[in-house]
Amino acid sequence: MAQVILTLARDNRVSDVRRAVVAGLSPVNFGNQIGQTALHIAALHGNVETVEVLLELGANANCRNQRETTPLHFAAGAKRNQQATVEALLKGGADPDARDAFGRQPYEGAEDESVRHLLGGPDPNFFKFASEGKLEQLKALLTKGGSQLVDSVDREGKSAALCAAEHGQAQVLKLLIEHGIDVNAQDETGNTPLHAAAGTGNSEIVNLLLEAKACPKIQNLRLNAYTSGQWLSHDTKGTLVPFDQCPLHIAAEQGDTEVAELLLKAGAKVSLTDFDGKTALHIALEENDVEMVELLLAQEGVNVDEGNADYDSPLHYLASRGRGRLIKRLVDLGAAVDKSNKEGWTPLHIAARTNNLDTVKTLLDAGCNPALLNSAGNTPLHMAAVNGRAEICKCLLQRCPEAAAVKNKEGFIPADIAKNEDIKVVLA
Incomplete structure (x- = not known):
């Protein structure tokens, strides 16, 4: 029964809220299973009248939910009546400097500049000047705003340092670092x-940041994972977080070996995986970037068998791309040649369906087993037959003649699923 106040607050039923509290039906500070009170909910919906009544009835203006979020945080980002709701909460004693579990202050959630200013947010010119490289104007603002300004963020949560890095403003970054950002x-x-610096390929700024103790192991977030319900990890507060790319992943995407080397020398981990389970090595292989692949393979701690979310190892990637020299390199480094992915495919299964005979030969010479079955019961010969790869069929038959008689889970031998008559002749 106590939770009725939450619904009443959401619907802005002011008189009913007052009646429920006065009659003792609902404690004014009642919170649901995630700590959300009526004041949180009223603030979230911009229900100014309900906010005022709740405060009048003794609601705690600084109550926190499980993520340490206060009603003022919600009011700042409300869909309507932001300013009036914020003003009501401030009048009721809400703390504009309160930080949530992520360290964010209420102003950071406000899109309206007047609301940000009301909450003690920074001058928006601070970020504009950082992006545009206007040093003198920045110095003036820093002199006026001091340490509180230097670590403030814009409406997208970006610091001035991130703005400077995005726009290649090295001198601005030096100034901000001097001020302790x-x-x-x-x-x-x-x-x-x-x-940001890895994304733009600006090695000067990457160097500046690393010298200032920027951490190359921090991963960003795959935000669309929040809506799909796919969670990978927990942060220190127990909040589920979908970790994604570190700067090294980005450098690999960009094919920037200079930046990658700087990151690796500073302690970037080649084993870190993104939301899809890919290491920087997987990404370099996807990009067919031989120079980047060689750089990453030369690093201590590289796992040559690391699988992505589908359990595809680096050898699986190479098998589909026909990089014989790199296959030999991975094998020399101890790669498992018969490692299977989520569907039971080995690198040889993948190579057999391509049109690259040299890759198939390289894998066979490396010790790949041509008799292994995938989850559908197919051998590599099945894959070559169904894709019409005559020369590959011949090669596989030479190494494993008995594969011609193997039935898959549907009861078919390779000849049964051959793409054309020429393949059937080869398999006869």
């Missing part, structure tokens, strides 16, 4: 200035 501060998507 947090070079590891993350925006709403989890990006740090180092992520």
Whole structure:
């Protein structure tokens, strides 16, 4: 019964809220299973009248939910009546400097500049000047705003350091570092200035940040995972977080070996996986970037058998791309040649369906077993037959003649599913 006040607050039923509290039906500070009170909910919906009544009835203006979020945090980002709701809460004693579990202050959730200002938010010119490289104007603002300004963020949660890194403003970044800015501060998507610098390929800024103790191991977030319900990890507060890319992943995507080397020398981990389970090595292989692959393979701690979310190892990637020299390199480093992915495919299964005979031969010479079955019961010969790869069929038959008689789970031998008559002749 106590929870009725939450529904009443949501629907802005002011008189009913008052009646429920006065009659003792609902404690004014009642919270649901995630700590949400009526004041949180009224603030979230911009229900000013309900906010005022709840405060009048003794609601705690600084109550916190499980994520340490206060009603003022919600009011700042409300869909309507932001300013009036914020003003009501401030009048009722809400703390504009309160930080939630992620360290965010209420102003950071406000899109309206007047609301941000009301909550003690920074001058928006601070971020504009950082992006545009206007040093003198920045110095003036820093002199006026001091340490409180230097670590403030814009409407997207970006620090001035991230803005400077995005726009290649090295001198601005030096100034901000001199003023003690947090070079590891993350925006709403989890990006740090180092992520931004890796994305632009600016090695000077990457160097500056690393010298200022920027951490190359921080991962950003795959935000669309929140809506799909796919969770990978927990942060220190127990909140589920879908970790994604570190700066090294981004450098691999960009094919920037200079930036990648800087990150690796600073302690970037080649084993870190993104939301899809990919390491920087997987990404370099996807991009067919031989130079980047060689750089990553040369690193201590590289796992040559690391599988992505589908359990595809680096050898699986190479099998589909026909990189014989790199296959030999991985094998020399101890790669498991018969490692199977989620569907039971080995690298040889993948190579057999392509049109690259040399890759098939390289894998066979490396010790791949041509008799292994995938989850559908198919051998590599089945894959070559169904895709019409005559020369590959011949090669596989030479190494494993008995594969021609193997039935898959549907009861078919390779000849039964051959793409054309020529393949059937080869398999006869």
